[in-house]
Amino acid sequence: MSFKKTFFKNILVTGGYNYISQLIVFLSSFITARLLLPENYGLVGLITVFTNFISVFSDSGISLAVIKSDYGRSYYKGLDTLSIIIGVALFFLTSLLAWPIASFYGNHNLILPAIVLSLTFITRSMSIVRAALLSKALNFNDIGKITLINTIVSIILTIILAYLGAEHWSIIIPQIVTSIIAVVYYEHKTGLGCKLYPFKYAKIAYKHTQNSIKNLLGFNLINYWARNSDNLIVGKFYGVNDLGIYNRAYSLLTLPLSLVTGLMGTVLYPSLKKLKSEGGDINKEYVFVLKIISILVYPIASIFILFPEQLVSFLWGQNWLAVGKLLPYFGLLIFGQSLLSTTGNILVLLNKEKKLMISGWVSAFFTIAGISIGAYYSLVGIAQFYSLSFILFVLPFNMIFIFYKALAFNLRQLLLFWLPVILLSLGIWFACFYDQFELKLFFLFLMLINLGISSGKEIKSILTIISNKISPSKTA
Numbered sequence: 001m002s003f004k005k006t007f008f009k010n011i012l013v014t015g016g017y018n019y020i021s022q023l024i025v026f027l028s029s030f031i032t033a034r035l036l037l038p039e040n041y042g043l044v045g046l047i048t049v050f051t052n053f054i055s056v057f058s059d060s061g062i063s064l065a066v067i068k069s070d071y072g073r074s075y076y077k078g079l080d081t082l083s084i085i086i087g088v089a090l091f092f093l094t095s096l097l098a099w100p101i102a103s104f105y106g107n108h109n110l111i112l113p114a115i116v117l118s119l120t121f122i123t124r125s126m127s128i129v130r131a132a133l134l135s136k137a138l139n140f141n142d143i144g145k146i147t148l149i150n151t152i153v154s155i156i157l158t159i160i161l162a163y164l165g166a167e168h169w170s171i172i173i174p175q176i177v178t179s180i181i182a183v184v185y186y187e188h189k190t191g192l193g194c195k196l197y198p199f200k201y202a203k204i205a206y207k208h209t210q211n212s213i214k215n216l217l218g219f220n221l222i223n224y225w226a227r228n229s230d231n232l233i234v235g236k237f238y239g240v241n242d243l244g245i246y247n248r249a250y251s252l253l254t255l256p257l258s259l260v261t262g263l264m265g266t267v268l269y270p271s272l273k274k275l276k277s278e279g280g281d282i283n284k285e286y287v288f289v290l291k292i293i294s295i296l297v298y299p300i301a302s303i304f305i306l307f308p309e310q311l312v313s314f315l316w317g318q319n320w321l322a323v324g325k326l327l328p329y330f331g332l333l334i335f336g337q338s339l340l341s342t343t344g345n346i347l348v349l350l351n352k353e354k355k356l357m358i359s360g361w362v363s364a365f366f367t368i369a370g371i372s373i374g375a376y377y378s379l380v381g382i383a384q385f386y387s388l389s390f391i392l393f394v395l396p397f398n399m400i401f402i403f404y405k406a407l408a409f410n411l412r413q414l415l416l417f418w419l420p421v422i423l424l425s426l427g428i429w430f431a432c433f434y435d436q437f438e439l440k441l442f443f444l445f446l447m448l449i450n451l452g453i454s455s456g457k458e459i460k461s462i463l464t465i466i467s468n469k470i471s472p473s474k475t476a
Contacts, residue, residue, distance in 0.1 A: 017144025021151035022255065028155040033316035035162035036170065038244025043107075043168045045247045046240065047114045049231045050101050054090050056220045058083070058121055059128055064348050065209040066132035074197075078205030080129040081197045087125025094118035105235060117172050123179035126194075130186035139189070146185045150178035215353030219344070219360040226364035230371045230382050242379050248316070249326035249383070256300040256334055257341060276349060283407060286346055290339055291455040294421075297338045298451060302444050304331025305428060306437070322379075328432040328440075329383040335425055335447075336395045343402050355406040359398060366393040384433065391425045420450040 062079050069075060098114040134143050154174040161170030187194065225232075230250075235243045276282055303311060308327035312320055340363075347356040370389025374381035399418045403409045424447045431439035 017141075017148045021148050024151050024155060026255070028159065029315060031159055032155075032162060033248075033320060035159065036167070038248070038319065039240045040168045040171065040244070041247055042235070042240035042242070042244035043110065044113070044117075044171045045231060045243045046105055046107070046235045047101070047110055047117055049228055049235060050097065051094055051114065051117055052228065053221075053224050054094055054097075054118075055121065055124075056224050057217070058087055058090055058125055061209070061215075061217065061220075061348075061353075063128050063132035063135075066129055067136045068348065069209070071208070073192075074201065075205055075208065076129055076133065076192065077197045078201035078203075079209070080126075080192060081199070082202035082206055083125045083128045084122075084196065085199075085202060087121045087123075090121040090125075091118050094121065107240075113168060113172055117175065119176055120179045123176070123183055126183045127179070127186050130183075130190045130192055133190050133192065134186065142185075142189050146182055149185070150181055153181060154178050211353070215357045219353070219357040222357075222364045223360040226360070226367040229368045230386060233371060233375045234379065234382065237375065238379055245320065245322045246326065246379060246382070248320055249323045249330055252304065252323075252327060253330040253333055253337075256297055257338055282346065282349070283409065286342075286407075287409075289342065290417075293338050293342070294335070295451055295455055297334050298448065301331045301334040304328060304334070305432065305440055305444065325380050326383040329380075329387040329429070332387045332425055332428055332432070333390055335421060336390055339421075340395075340398055340402075343398070347402070347406060350407075352406050355402065359402055362397055362401070363394045366390070366397070384429075388429055391422060391429060395422050395425075417454055420454075421447075424450065 062083050066076060066079060095115045095118055098111045098118075099108075101114055102108045102110040131143065134140075154177075157174040157177060158170050161173060164170075166173070231243065231247065234246045238246075305328045308331070309321065309324035312324040312327065316323070343359070344356055347353060366389050367386065370385040370387075371382055373389075374383070374385030377384075395418065399414055399422075403414050403418075404411055424443050427443040428440055428447075431437075431443060
């Protein structure tokens with residue numbers, strides 16, 4: 001079976017579960033947004049700025065190392081032992097940091113929730129290797145099932161606890177419960193075993209993957225702050241309520257990234273690994289995937305840019321109307337971030353993790369600079385300068401450094417693909433800044449035409465695959 005057919009088969013399997021899960025989350029937000037207030041989400045957001053940073057250390061490239069390697073069971077058990085040791089250490093570290101974190105914000109109500117939430121470091125550390133083994137085997141059916149199960153459990157628990165007045169605990173407790181369910185499910189499917197190997201096995205496993213782990217960790221650490229410095233700044237200088245508003249807007253940015261590029265990335269890495277082992281053309285198929293992503297995210301970004309207030313009012317009601325002012329700029333970020341978010345997979349596959357780390361450092365510098373400048377003006381200013389910095393600096397840098405230098409793509413083809421995206425995104429940014437609806441519509445129409453021209457072959461290829469799936473040719 002060709003790469004495209006296998007890739008889309010796995011996409012359909014994973015996507016079926018993933019999209020149903022995201023649809024459930026999306027529909028449930030109609031209820032939870034009316035049971036919980038912005039400050040409830042904001043309080044949890046203050047904690048997760050730090051706990052999510054610490055969680056960067058929990059994987060550190062271990063899952064990618066499992067998929068990439070050709071070693072046996074002892075190697076996987078060694079990595080599993082290493083992962084659990086890291087998870088326990090991170091739990092104690094976060095517990096010790098709970099008081100300093102609360103002091104930083106001047107809110108000591110954060111201490112107990114931070115300690116409780118850090119329990120997930122232990123449970124999730126037990127899932128890393130097991131989930132990676134399923135992904136390595138292209139067993140996306142089971143990965144999708146546990147995603148759907150945990151989504152349903154999480155939503156039901158959140159609604160019940162919120163209705164009972166549990167406030168921020170209704171967001172924290174479901175995370176612990178679902179992480180335990182995931183461990184049990186993954187262990188049942190992989191049979192890796194719950195017995196810890198001696199530390200020497202973890203040490204040997206680390207030696208075999210230390211270069212990848214160090215470079216990926218270096219990338220993930222700086223990339224985390226590039227993506228979360230805005231939460232830190234908003235929480236510190238604008239308060240819990242504004243952080244709740246900002247996080248709600250940001251969640252709409254991460255939703256399409258999760259639905260499209262998160263899904264693509266889940267399937268892309270093990271699929272490209274298989275293609276590479278068979279001697280296939282990785283760059284050619286990667287370009288195909290990038291163009292498909294740009295087609296899929298276009299309608300989502302357009303809605304965010306053209307109808308932000310109407311969307312927010314319909315979804316969450318009057319308490320969240322301030323989200324609408326941020327949404328057009330986050331909609332703009334969807335175009336570029338959806339394309340760049342997959343580069344890590346192919347760079348790791350080609351043993352160019354150091355290039356990925358350098359890219360992360362430079363991108364983080366420009367991103368944090370934009371966010372910091374915007375913070376001097378307003379909450380909306382953060383979103384404005386965040387997106388402007390990304391368009392003017394992050395996209396052009398990665399076009400040259402990653403796609404041209406590291407991946408050796410043809411410069412002319414890169415310019416034909418990326419330059420219209422950058423220039424049209426800049427035009428949309430100014431239309432949003434000056435609140436010119438007709439101008440936004442004009443640039444989005446040009447973006448659509450550009451997608452049609454640059455991705456015509458890919459659209460035809462998808463339609464052919466779908467057509468053959470619906471009406472398979474009959475053989476004698």
